[in-house]
Amino acid sequence: MNTRALPLYATIAIFLLAYLLAWTQFPNILSTRVLGNLLTDNAYLGIVAVGMTLVILSGGIDLSVGSVIAFSGVFIAVVLRDTGLHPLVVFALLLLLTTAFGAGMGFLIDRLAMPAFIVTLAGMFLARGAAYMLSIQSVPIQHPFFQTLQGAYYLMPGKGRLTLIGVLMLLVVALGMVIAHRTRFGASVYALGGGEQTARLMGVRQGRTTVLVYAFSGAMAGLSGIVFSVYTGSGYSLATVGTELTAIAAVVIGGTLLSGGAGYVLGTLVGVLTMGLIQTYIVFDGSLSSWWTKIVIGLLLLVFILLQKGLLKLSGSRLARGAA
Amino acid sequence: MTLLTRIAPQLIALAALIALVSVFFPGFLAVEFSGGRLVGPVIDVLKRSAPVALLSVGMTLVIATRGIDLSVGAIMAICGASAALAISSGLGLAPALLIALAAGALAGLWNGVLVAVVGIQPFVATLILMTMGRGVAQLITEGRILTFTDAGFGWLGSGVLLGMPVPTWIWVVTAAAVALVVRRTALGLLIEAVGVNRRASALAGVNATVLLIAVYVASGLCAALAGIVETADIRGADANNAGLWLELDAILAVVIGGNSLLGGRFSIIASILGALIIQTIGTGILLAGFPSEYNLVIKAGLVLIILILQSPRIAAEWSLWRDSHRVEPRQRSRI
Amino acid sequence: MLLSIRSLTKAFPGTRALDDVDFDVAAGEVHALLGENGAGKSTLIKCLTGAYQRDAGTIALDGARIDPRSTSQAQELGIGTVYQEVNLLPNLTVAQNLMFGREPRRFGLVDSRRTRVVAQAMLQQYGLDINVDRDLGTYSVAIQQIVAIARAVSLSGKVLILDEPTASLDRREVEMVFDVVRDLRDRGLGIVFVSHFLDQVFELTDRVTILRNGRKIVTETTSNLNRMSLIEHMLGRALEDAVSETHDHGKAAAPRMLQFDGIGRAGVIDPFDMTVGQGEVVGLAGLLGSGRTETAEMLFGLRQSQGGQARDVDGPLDLRNPRAAIGAGFGFAPEDRKTDGIVADLSVRQNIILGLQARRGWARPVPRAEQNRLADDYIRKLDIRTSDREKPIGELSGGNQQKAVLARWLAMNPRFLILDEPTRGIDVGAHAEILRLIEDLTAQGMSVLVISSEIDELVAVADRVIVLRDRRHVAELTGAEVTGDRIMRAIADEAAA
DSSP: OOGGGHHHHHHHHHHHHHHHHHHHHOGGGSSHHHHHHHHHHTHHHHHHHHHHHHHHHTTOOOTTHHHHHHHHHHHHHHHHHHSOOOHHHHHHHHHHHHHHHHHHHHHHHHHHTOOHHHHHHHHHHHHHHHHHHHOSSOEEOOOHHHHHHHHOEEEOTTSOEEEHHHHHHHHHHHHHHHHHHHSHHHHHHHHHHHOHHHHHHTTOOHHHHHHHHHHHHHHHHHHHHHHHHHHHSEEOTTTTTTHHHHHHHHHHHTTOOTTSSOOOHHHHHHHHHHHHHHHHHHHHHOSSOTHHHHHHHHHHHHHHHHHHHHHHHHHHHHHHHHHO | OOHHHHHHHHHHHHHHHHHHHHHHSGGGGOOEEETTEEESHHHHHHHHTHHHHHHHHHHHHHHHTTOOOTTHHHHHHHHHHHHHHHHHTTOOHHHHHHHHHHHHHHHHHHHHIIIIIIOOOHHHHHHHHHHHHHHHHHHHHTTSOEEOOOHHHHHHHHOEETTEEHHHHHHHHHHHHHHHHHHHSSHHHHHHHHHHOHHHHHHTTOOHHHHHHHHHHHHHHHHHHHHHHHHHHHTEEOTTTTTTTHHHHHHHHHHHTTOOTTOSOOOHHHHHHHHHHHHHHHHHHHHTTOOTTHHHHHHHHHHHHHHHHHOHHHHHHHHHHHHHTOSSOOOOOOO | OOEEEEEEEEEETTEEEEEEEEEEEOTTEEEEEEOOTTSSHHHHHHHHHTSSOOSEEEEEETTEEEOOOSHHHHHHHTEEEEOSSSOSOTTSBHHHHHHTTOOOEETTEEOHHHHHHHHHHHHHTTTOOOOTTSBGGGSOHHHHHHHHHHHHHHHOOSEEEEESTTTTOOHHHHHHHHHHHHHHHHTTOEEEEEOSOHHHHHHHOSEEEEEETTEEEEEEEGGGOOHHHHHHHHHTOOGGGOOOOOSOOOGGGSOEEEEEEEEEETTTEEEEEEEEETTOEEEEEOOTTSSHHHHHHHHTTSSOOSSOEEEETTEEEOOSSHHHHHHTTEEEEOSOIIIIIOOTTSBHHHHHHHHHHHHHOTTSOOOHHHHHHHHHHHHHHTTOOOSOTTSBGGGSOHHHHHHHHHHHHHHHOOSEEEEESTTTTOOHHHHHHHHHHHHHHHHTTOEEEEEOSOHHHHHHHOSEEEEEETTEEEEEEEGGGOOHHHHHHHHHTTTTO
C-alpha cells in the first residue's frame, strides 16, 4: 500500500467513525437535511481549501485567503450598494481582482526568493486593510439577484436542501481534481513540491508555475468570497478571521503533506466535511461553546502534522535502509 | 559598527516622519506639564506604542534565530484574559500578574518545543497557537468581555509615574533590560550564531535546542506583558480583539529596525525605534485627519517595500548591476 | 569521436577548477572519469550539461561545436545526465517521471492511460516490467536509477553521463544497472561513467581518464591499467619518491589516552576498535566513500554508535552528541566548512571564541579584552589573512576560514582534535603551515586525528595510519610502516573482491 495515501485513509476512517459516534448520540445527524447543511455551511471553506491544496502541494502557503474572502464580501456589497452594476458583472470584476492579487503575490514570492508565508502575510493585511477602507461596518446586500441565488436549491428526499453554493463547492472540488491530476500544470505543481531543484532539472518553469498557483488560490478565495456573501447576505470586513488556518487544517487533515508534493484534492473535501462535522456536533450538543471548535481544529491540525512527520521519518528510514 | 551608525537609518526615518506629521499637524511636538503628568501627542505615541514595542523585543530574538512568532497576538489575549479572570475572582494584583506571565511563558514553551524539538517550521507551529489561542482565551473569558475595577491593575495601563505614562515605563524598562542581558552576557552572540548557521553552531557546542526554546519563551513573556498593559488600559479582557493584527506590527517593527528575516545579527533598540515609527504613522494618520482604516494598508505596503529591499535575490542583482555600471571594477573580496 | 572536449578551462575565485583539460568519448564506449574530491570531475560535467559556462576551450558533439547554456539545452543537443541523487521526483509515479513535460494529451487533458502505456513500453526496452502507476519513491534505488537512465536516454540519446550512479546500490542492483549500461553502449551511445568504486571501473569501462587538481593526468585503455597505477594517478604520488621522511614515526609508544571499542553503525561504518595515544597523530586513509568522515562523525557524537564503548584512563566517556564530546575534550573541524564550520555573518573574532563561549555557558561571557586578545593571538599565530578581527568571516578566503575554525578549537584547548581534510582547497603556503601547526600541537601533548586524501600529507604528519575501505577499517600501519607505498597498497589491496 502507498504510505502517502495513509493520512487520507485515516481521515476518511476518522470522518466515518466520528459520524457514526455522532449518529449514536443524535440519530438526526444522519439525514439529508444535515448533509445538505454540511455542504452549504462549508461551501466557502471547501472552495478556498481547494486553492490552498494546490498552493500547499507546490510547497507554499497562502495566509491571505481569509482576508481576501472578507474583502470580496465588502467589495461586492459596497459596489452593489453604490453602483447599478449587475451582480454577475461585479463577480467577474472581483474574480479578476483577486486573481491578479494572487498572481502578484506569486510573482513576489518567486522574484524576491522570500518565504511564501511572509509575503502572503503582508497580503493578508493588505486585503484586510483594503476591506476596512471600503467599509468598517457590515454592509447588507439587498439585490434581488441575491435572493434568487440564496433561494436556488434542489429538495432532496428527506427534505434536505442541496443548495446552489453547495453544488458549486462540489464542482470546484471536481475542477481542482482535474487541474491537479490531469494537467501538465498540475504535474508541475507536484514536481515543485517534491523538490524545486529537481523540478527545474526536469524542465518545470518555476516562476510561471508559482505565479499560476497563487493566482488560482486568489481566484478561489474570490469565488469563496462570492459564496460567503451569498451565504451571509452581507459584506463585513471583520468576517472570516482565521479562515486561512481552517483551510490549511482542512488540507492537512485531508492527507496533503504540509511540506508539499503529496496529497489529494478529494482528501481536502473530506477534511472540510470533518471540520464541518465537528461544528455540527457542537451545535447539536448545545452545551459546548463555539470556541471549542477553534481549539479542536488546532489540535487536530497538530495531530496530523505529527502523524505526517512520523510517516516521513518512517519512509525516510526505510529509504535509508534501502540505500545502505 | 557602532550603535549609532547601526540605528542611524531608523533615527533618520523617525525624524523625517515626525517632521512630516508636524507639517500636517503643527502641534505634534508640543508637550505640556499639567496635573503632574506630561501631555502631548508625542507622549501619546510613547504610551500607545507599548504593546508593539514589547512584542517587538521578543520578536527580535525569535527572528534572529531565523524563526517567526505569529502567535503573539493570541498570547496577549490569553494572558490578558488570565489576568482579568484572576483579578476579578479576587486573587490580588501580584498573583494575577504572575498567572498572566506564567501563561505567556507556557505558550512560549509550547511554541519552542514544537519548533526546536518536534521540528515543525516556526510559522506553522506558531500559526497553530495563533488560532487555537483565541479559542483558549475565549474559553477563559467564556466568550464575554471580562471587565474589572481593580485600581492597581488599571494603573499599569493608564497610570502615571514621574510624569510619564506607566506603559511607557514598562516597555522602556523591559527593552533596556533585555538589551542589556543579551549584550552583557553571551546570549546575543549565541542567538545570532544559531540563527546564521544552526548546524555549525551545534558542532561548536552551542546548545541550539535549549536556546531556541528560550527565545520563544521570551517572546511569550513579552506578549504576556503586552497583554497585561492592553487589558489594564481598557480595564477589560476582550478575547476576540485583544492583540488582533499586532503580530504584523511586531514583525514590521523588527524589519523596520533593519533586522533580517533570514536571521542573524539583531538590534533590539532598532526594533524599538521601528515600533515608534509604526505608532507615529498610526497617530499621525489620525492627527492629520485621515481615517484610521488606512493604517493596515500602509503597514502592509511598508512590509512589502522592506521585503524587496531585504531580498537576497534583489540584492544580488543590484550588486551585479552596480558592478557592471562601475567605471573601474573593484576586486570583490566576497566569494 | 562522438564527444570531443579540448582545452577546457574553468576558474572560480581563488581556484582553477579545470585547467586545459582534453576529454573524448567515442560512440559505443563507456569512459570512466576518475578523481578525488576537488579534482574537477563535477565541474567538467557541469560545463558539459550547461550548468556552468566554461572560460575557455571547445566542446564538439558529432563534429559540430556546441555551447550548452542550460541542462535542457544540453538535453536537446543529445547530452543526458543521471546523478547519484537529485534525479527524479519520488512523489510522482514512475510513468509521470518518465513522461514529465511531454505527457500525451487528449482534449487538453493528460491522457493517463496512454502515458502509462508509453511508459510501460519504454521501460520494457530495459527489461523492466513494473507497475508504472506507483510512486517512484516506493521502488528500490536501482529501479529509480534505471528509470532515470530511461528518461535521460529518451530525451537526449547521444551521450549519457552517469555521475556516481551506483553509490547507494548493493551488488545485485549494480549488476542490474550495468546490464542496462552495456546494452546502451551496444546501441551506440557514448557513456561517461563517474565512480569511486574502482572494481566497477575495471568491470564496466573501456577507457579511463583521471583528473587531479583540475588537470588531466592520463587517458588510458582500462585494460592497460592496474589498480595500483590507477590509485597512484588519482592520489598523485609515484611510489619511487616514497621517502620524504620529514617526520619521525616513533611516537607509537605514546601513553594510551583514548580507547574506542566496537564503535559503529549499520550502513554507516562497520564496528571498529581504535586507540589514540597522548600526543599522537593518527591518520585515516582511504578513498572517497570509504567511511573516513563517518568514522570522525561517530567519534564526535554526530552519529550515534550502536553499541560499543569509548573510554579514557579514568573510565567510560559519554559521546552522545557533540556537546558531550566537547565535554570529553574532543574537537572536530569538519570537511565542509561553509555549512558545518563557519558562521558566515559573524566576525572572525566571534567565530574564534564561539566554541569557548558555548562551553562556558551564556551567563559567563568571555570578556571583550580577552576575546580581542584571543582573536589577535590566533590571527597572528595561524597567519589568518584578514584586514581586522571584526570582518565577517564569510568574506575571508577558504584557507583563512579554515584557519579560523581551527583557531576556534585551539582556543578551547582540546585533548583530542579531529581534522577532516584540514588542507582541502588551501593554497600551498597555508598547507605547510597547517601541517607544522599539527606537529606543534602534538608536541604540547594534544592528540590529533587527521583525515586526508593526500597520502603525502598523512606520511608527513601521522604516527599511525588506519586504512579504510568499503566502510570498514581494514589495516593499521605503525612506525616505519607509514610510507606512501604501504598506505596505497592497503587502500588498493583486495578492493577487487
